[in-house]
Amino acid sequence: MKSDFVDELYFSAAFPLPFRVLCLVGLGILGWATNLHGLSLWRVDAAGTLELSVTTPDGYRLTSPLPTDRRQGSWKHGQYVAGVHRPVYRVFVAYAAWTVLCWLVYRYATHGDVSLVDSFKFIPAIATLCVLTALICPFNVLYKRERDRFLHAVHRCLFPSPHRVYFSDVVFADIFTSFAKVLGDVWLSACMLLPGGSLLSQPAQEGLSRWILPTLMSIPYAVRFRQCLVEYNAPSNESRRPLFNALKYASSFPVIYLSAAQRIVVSDVVALEGEAAASQPWHGEHQLFRLWLLAAAFNSLYSFWWDVTNDWGLELLRPQHAAPQAGHAPPPPRPLLLPRLHSRSALLKHAADDSIDGHLDDAASFDAYPRVDRRPHPYGLRSVLLFPLPVYPFAILVDLVLRLTWSAKLSSHLHSYSEGDLIIFWIELAEVVRRWMWVFLRVEWEAVKEAELREPRPPHPHSSDGRIAMDRRDSLREGIPEQEDFEMVSSDISARASEAG
Secondary structure: OHHHHHHHHHHHHHHHHHHHHHHHHHHHHHHHHHHHHHHHOOOOOHHHHHOOOOOOOOOOOOOOOOOOOOOOOOOOOOOOOOOHHHHHHHHHHHHHHHHHHHHHHHHHHHOOOOOOOOHHHHHHHHHHHHHHHHHOOOOOOOOHHHHHHHHHHHHHHHOOOOOOOOOOHHHHHHHHOOHHHHHHHHHHHHHHHHOOOOOOOOOOOHHHHHHHHHHHHHHHHHHHHHHHHHHHHHOOOOOOOOOOHHHHHHHHHHHHHHHHHHHHHHHHHHHHHHHHHOOOOOOOOOOOHHHHHHHHHHHHHHHHHHHHHHOOOOOOOOOOOOOOOOOOOOOOOOOOOEEEEOOHHHHHHHOOOHHHHHHHHHHHHHHOOOOOOOOOOOOOOOOOOOOOHHHHHHHHHHHHHHHOHHHHOOOOOHHHHHHHHHHHHHHHHHHHHHHHHHHHHHHHHHHHHHHHHHHOOOOOOOOOOOOOOOHHHHHHHHOOOOOOEEEEEEEOOOOOOOOOO
């Protein structure tokens, strides 16, 4: 135990909390760059799916949750923009170079001597202050375009429109929730760097100040909670799904605040068992501790179910009555088009010309999206998979394991044990990796849903508008003979309702 404490002490001296915060922020920037890069390599239209070219009622254009480059003009649905990840990579390189330089100066100044750590704590203070100054700098230097977009994204999430929540803001706010503990670490780092603080020990949290840390950690969840309520109250919404999503984020608040209340548990245990019991992280005999444990288990399992079923669209945990029966549903009706060996101009050139051309244009633009393939799919997944098959079971397993560490990430009372600094850092790092993986599948599923919504649907053969129903695959892949006429024979097959997700 003493050896572990010494190792943790040297870890805190060599890599203090302010530098750990800067490191995790840098990894978040790198993760977003690789998200954009990876999605473009797999031909997933992340720019279009994130609604980057939509103009809001407030008069400004939406931007990415993190900076991207739109200097080539507006992005349209179905067009892949090369190089949207490059400015994010450049921001990461500049940020990483500054952070590593400051850390090397700190290491050279302290020489690994624990007694010199607090004497040179002004080095991480200067590093952090320069990063914040660069972020809000009003001059056209240091990637101002990307910095402004990031700040605008933060403003939209903190003060969302009461009418609609855009998908880009949802992704940004979800990424923000993975940095909830990092946000709390910013507060702890500020206390350490102020006069009287130390980089080798956690600042004392007494009185009302002990509620500052959990309140800061709850801000990202409050942002997503409000976004869900805005979605639920939108006039166009007819589903209760946003309300159940809001329940997921609301379940984080008991975990956070019950964790902060564990000091009451420690006080009661010390009164009964003595001072030695205060260093133990497990107090299962106390009702408040068991309540925190129950809240953490519910939050972890419910969040995992929501990731797999709703955020990724997989069928593994979906109820049987709600899961579509792939391979058993009949195909959509296709009217028979029989040749009559006459010129087709007299039949096809009527009032429905414009509508047919519109269907052809929609079908042509649809090919820019990932192709919707309705073949049977492996158990628990879905019919449209844009990534290699092994990605999905691996992502499910990793998400389950890392979701079960959610309680440790949200529980500030576990972070009060100085010998847990290294473990907590690895948990925070694992959460960043989990969110990086989550973004790939979340954007992929949203792109698939948009593709299905934009897929032209053949009208009912008995509709009164007299339009000719054409199948998209036939119109694009099977040429129509030039000198043949066609007549439509209605089919008795009933249309299959298509669910958009």
